[in-house]
Amino acid sequence: MDSKKAIRLLHSQVFEADKINIIEKLALNPERYLGDFRPTKPRAKIIQNLLQSHEIRFGDAIELLLREILAEQGYTNLDLVLNIDDKTSLSLDQYFAKGKKHFFIEQKMRDDHDSTKKRGQIKNFEEKLDRLYQEHHKNLIGIMYFVDPAFSKSKSFYQEQLDKLKDIYGLDLYLFYGKDLFTYLSFPTVWFEFVSWLTDWRRELDDFPEIDLDASPRESFEDIKSIRLHYWRKLISNEQIWADGIIRVLFSEGTTLMLLFGHFSKQKSDEYQNLAKSLLERIDRYY
Secondary structure (H helix, E strand, C coil), rough: CCCHHHHHHHHHHHHHHHHHHHHHHHCCCCHHHCCCCCCCCCCCHHHHHCCCCCCHHHHHHHHHHHHHHHHHHCCECCCCEECCCCCCCCCCCCEECCCCEEEEEEECCCEECCCCHHHHHHHHHHHHHHHHHHHHHHHEEEEECCCCCCCCCCHHHHHHHHHHHHHHCCCCEEEEEEEHHHHHCCCCCCCCCCCCCCHHHHHCCCCCCCHHHHHHHHHHHHHHCCCCCHHHHHHHHCHHHCCCCHHHHHHHCCHEEEEEHHHHCCCCHHHHHHHHHHHHHHHHHHH
């Protein structure tokens, strides 16, 4: 994988759904942005929520990036959904094979969890281990992996718990940080490429995300026009988020809203026509 492909993957996974996420969260949970008992204004709160969302999606992007690397290194990626029964399933972070050996990884960005979360990590690991052991027996290898080697808060705890599971199952179970996983899987130099991709990607990032959808109205319209009407109904009908100026934070000039109005008004159903009428009334009043 080259740097450009890695950067495209990271960018699309972390930022691609930003505009949709803003609209849907505001529609479903407007109280998070409203009220007097807050230390932040709506603009700051929206940015805060986006940054938190980026952190979560960044972890997902790193999982996908590692999955791509594994495929390029000759490992066979397997289905990440592990069915327990008709109603229950587990989601694996990494699951792959080479020859008869099957590997699964419980992957997290950093080892900085409190006592409750770290015990939850071990419980999740053991549930997946137990299910996969029934299928692969001695051909199974389990790995707990923390990507960022700068954090190892609970290393002793995790190693102790994995050692107990080793004795129970008689399997090879490993705890890795950073480069350790790449070395174990026999492509240590890829770690340095991996870190280089992240450095190049971060160099291109703005300090804060753009939350004004009118900065590029046509592009914003194309991104958000497919949002389900359920969300638009909630957003348009909530008087307070318009009166408090939150909509003006997202649509500074109203240009994207007018494009949306045009889209709604062209649809034949009563539902779209009613939304178009309500939206135009809001635009006329607040712009």
